[in-house]
Amino acid sequence: MARNRPDPVRLRLLTHLLCCSVSLVSTAAFAGGGVVMSGGECTMHIDFYSARFTAYQPETRGNEEFCESLPDLGPTIFVLDYLHPSLKEVPVDFRIIRDVTGQGRFAKLEDVEALGDIEPLTVYYHPPVVRPDSSLKVEYDFTDEGKYIGVVTAGHPTNDNVYAAVFPFEVGRRSYTSWWVLLAAVFLAGGFVWQRRKSASGSAAKTG
Secondary structure (H helix, E strand, O other), X not given: OOOOOOOHHHHHHHHHXXXXXXXXXXXXXXXXXXXXXXXXXXXXXEOOEEEEEEEEOXXXXXXXXXXXXXXXXXXXXXXXXXOOHHHHHOOEEEEEEEOOOXXXXXXXXXXXXXXXXXHHHEEEEEEEEOOOOOEEXXXXXEOOOEEEEEEEEEEOOOOOOEEEEEEEEEEOOOOOHHHHHHHHHHHHHHHHHXXXXXXXXXXXXXXX
């Protein structure tokens, strides 16, 4: 008896949907200006500068590390570990503003610049400081959940240029986008397997 082979068109469609699902999960988790996931770590790029970026919520999450979504309100520690040696020689500041760009996780530097005066939107500001120990650590106590944007600027060691990076993030709101995408992929895969079994049962009944 000939073996029941899967429909190649359906197989290609399922493969495409699964690949798209993985892509969407990656985008939902790591999209955003200034901070990217690389080698299991979050790296901030400030023009040609780079720094490892980590956020902690020690009172509620211990030593768990976060990158773009903070699950809880309360004291939060942001740490920039300088990867580019010149960052140790230049002033670096750190600002957090409320996100009113409407871009969410996709907010970029130009979206923040288009806001004009961001002082009224600022909830925290750490003035420029030179840290020769290769690390900048700041702490802010979040009392309101919502969408925020971090803005980091750094000077140049030999001229007056100032470079900036932004990173949108949410506080107290879990993103379920990736879970819905994964559930949809599982549902599609389950439907495909069920249809194959149904077809195989029908073929077996006819040959019987």
